Amino acid sequence: MLRFLSNRWSLLCLAVLVAAISGGAVAFGEHESNEQRHRADIVDGQRRLRAPGIDSWNELQQSPNNNPGKTGRFGAAFHYDAFVYDKAASNPKVTGVVRRGNVLKLGEKVSGSGCKDGSWYQATPFGYVCTSLGFHVSDSPSANRYGVPPAKVRSHLPYQYSRVTTKRAPRYYRMPTVEEEKQARRAMEKKGPTPEVVSSLMEGDYFLALAEKETREADGAVFYRTVRGRFVRESDVELRNPDVVRGEELGRNGWHLPIAFVWGDERDLLELKDGNARVTGKAQKHGRFVVEDERSVDGVAYVSGEPGAVKRDEVRVARKAKRPSNVPADGKWIHVDLGEQTLVAYEGDKPVYATLISSGKEGYEPPTGLFEVQQKYISTTMNAKDPIDGFYEVEEVPWTLYYHGGYALHGAYWHTDFGKVRSHGCTNIAPVDARWLYYWSEPEVPAAWHAVRFQPETTWVYFTS
Structure with missing residues (x-):
C-alpha cells in the first residue's frame, strides 16, 4: 500500500533528469573554525570567494543509535x-x-x-x-540482513548511487548465466524475446542505489547487486559521487541573515567605488557572504559584504521571514522562498539554518501556504513519466520529508544546480542540508526505523512566492 502511494505521489515530485549531471544535535558554537562570514582569499593577486566543503558537517546532527541489546x-x-x-x-x-x-x-x-x-x-x-x-x-537479535545493506545514516549519502548509462540496459532478478545475458542483450537491441531473468529493460533515465559487487564465476563478469535486490552489469552504470553543496548553520562563526549565495556559475567579484564597479576577483558557484549593503550603480543592482560585491541577479539572498501566526512561538518551521530559491529553518523566531534549493519548474510549481511535515523517510524510490523527458526512476531518494500529499522536501544526488528551478514539484535540497533538516525536524524517526508517518509532533513548512 505505502509503496504504491509513494510511486503515485512522485508524479509531482522528481527533478528533471538531464544528460549532463554534476557529478542528537550539536549545540551552536561547539565546533571552532577560522571561517567568519565568508570564505575569501587571494589567489594570483585576485580575490576569490570559495564555496565551503563538507568539513565536519555530518556531525552537526547525529542519528539515533540503534542498540536493541542482546536480551529480550x-x-x-x-x-x-x-x-x-x-x-x-x-x-x-x-x-x-x-x-x-x-x-x-x-x-x-x-x-x-x-x-x-x-x-x-x-x-x-x-x-x-x-x-x-x-x-x-x-529471543536474540538477528544478524541476517537478507542482502540489504544498512543505510549509512551518519553520511549525507545513505547509499552508493549510480546512473544507468546504457540505453535499455537489462536489470535482472538474479545474476544471469552467460547464455541468459546474451539473450537479454539481444532483447535490449530489440532482436529477440526478453528472458524471464530480466526484471526490466531500463529505457529512460535511471538512477540506482548499489549494494555490493559480485563476480560471475563462469567468465569473471562483474555485476552490482542493488539495494533493492536486483542485478546490473558494472559496465552499464556510472557511479555518482556529486560535489558537496551545503548551507550555513546560523549563529556559528558570525553567520547570520541576510546571506547572499552565488548561483548558476562562477561570478565576478567586484569593488564598488566612486560610482564604478571594478572586477577584483571571482566568486565561486555556491560561495556565500553576509550581506552588508545593497545598492545600484548606473542602474545595475548589487549586493555586497566583506569579500566584495556581486550583481544582485547573480546571487540568491536568504532573508529573515515573519513567523506565521499558526506556528507556535517555540515551534520548528521551515520557510521556502520560491522567488529566491532559498530555505531558512527556524526555532520560534530564531533562524538556525540557511541554504539554497531547487523547486518545481514552470507548470510544476509547489503550492504556497503553510503545511506540516506528515512523513519522513531516510530514503524512498520515486518514478514517473515526464511528457517531454520520458520515463525516469530514481532509487532511494534520501532524507525525504512529505508535507502535502506527494509534495516533499528531499535530498537530490543527481544534480548540484541548487538555486535554480528544475524539479517536478518537490523541493530539491543538497543531501548534506537535507540530512541536517531530517534529524533536526519533527517528528523524530526512531532508531532502526526507516520512516515515520502522521505523528502529533510536527515541523511546519511555509512556502511563499
Whole structure:
C-alpha cells in the first residue's frame, strides 16, 4: 500500500533528469573554525570567494543509535519495507516503516484481529508489528540482513548511487548465466524475446542505489547487486559521487541573515567605488557572504559584504521571514522562498539554518501556504513519466520529508544546480542540508526505523512566492 502511494505521489515530485549531471544535535558554537562570514582569499593577486566543503558537517546532527541489546524479544524485518501499525486490529494505519534486515526491540505479545496466520507484538518506542506481515520474532537479535545493506545514516549519502548509462540496459532478478545475458542483450537491441531473468529493460533515465559487487564465476563478469535486490552489469552504470553543496548553520562563526549565495556559475567579484564597479576577483558557484549593503550603480543592482560585491541577479539572498501566526512561538518551521530559491529553518523566531534549493519548474510549481511535515523517510524510490523527458526512476531518494500529499522536501544526488528551478514539484535540497533538516525536524524517526508517518509532533513548512 505505502509503496504504491509513494510511486503515485512522485508524479509531482522528481527533478528533471538531464544528460549532463554534476557529478542528537550539536549545540551552536561547539565546533571552532577560522571561517567568519565568508570564505575569501587571494589567489594570483585576485580575490576569490570559495564555496565551503563538507568539513565536519555530518556531525552537526547525529542519528539515533540503534542498540536493541542482546536480551529480550526482537523483531527482524524481512519485507523490504515492513510496516509498523498504529493499532493491533483490523484495518490499522501505517505509522512507520522498517527496512529489511533492521531489528526492533519488541514488547509483549498482544491480542487483536487483522494479523492473519501471525501474532501482534508491541513495537518500540510505539506501534505494533504483525509477524505474518514482515517480521521474524526471536529471543536474540538477528544478524541476517537478507542482502540489504544498512543505510549509512551518519553520511549525507545513505547509499552508493549510480546512473544507468546504457540505453535499455537489462536489470535482472538474479545474476544471469552467460547464455541468459546474451539473450537479454539481444532483447535490449530489440532482436529477440526478453528472458524471464530480466526484471526490466531500463529505457529512460535511471538512477540506482548499489549494494555490493559480485563476480560471475563462469567468465569473471562483474555485476552490482542493488539495494533493492536486483542485478546490473558494472559496465552499464556510472557511479555518482556529486560535489558537496551545503548551507550555513546560523549563529556559528558570525553567520547570520541576510546571506547572499552565488548561483548558476562562477561570478565576478567586484569593488564598488566612486560610482564604478571594478572586477577584483571571482566568486565561486555556491560561495556565500553576509550581506552588508545593497545598492545600484548606473542602474545595475548589487549586493555586497566583506569579500566584495556581486550583481544582485547573480546571487540568491536568504532573508529573515515573519513567523506565521499558526506556528507556535517555540515551534520548528521551515520557510521556502520560491522567488529566491532559498530555505531558512527556524526555532520560534530564531533562524538556525540557511541554504539554497531547487523547486518545481514552470507548470510544476509547489503550492504556497503553510503545511506540516506528515512523513519522513531516510530514503524512498520515486518514478514517473515526464511528457517531454520520458520515463525516469530514481532509487532511494534520501532524507525525504512529505508535507502535502506527494509534495516533499528531499535530498537530490543527481544534480548540484541548487538555486535554480528544475524539479517536478518537490523541493530539491543538497543531501548534506537535507540530512541536517531530517534529524533536526519533527517528528523524530526512531532508531532502526526507516520512516515515520502522521505523528502529533510536527515541523511546519511555509512556502511563499
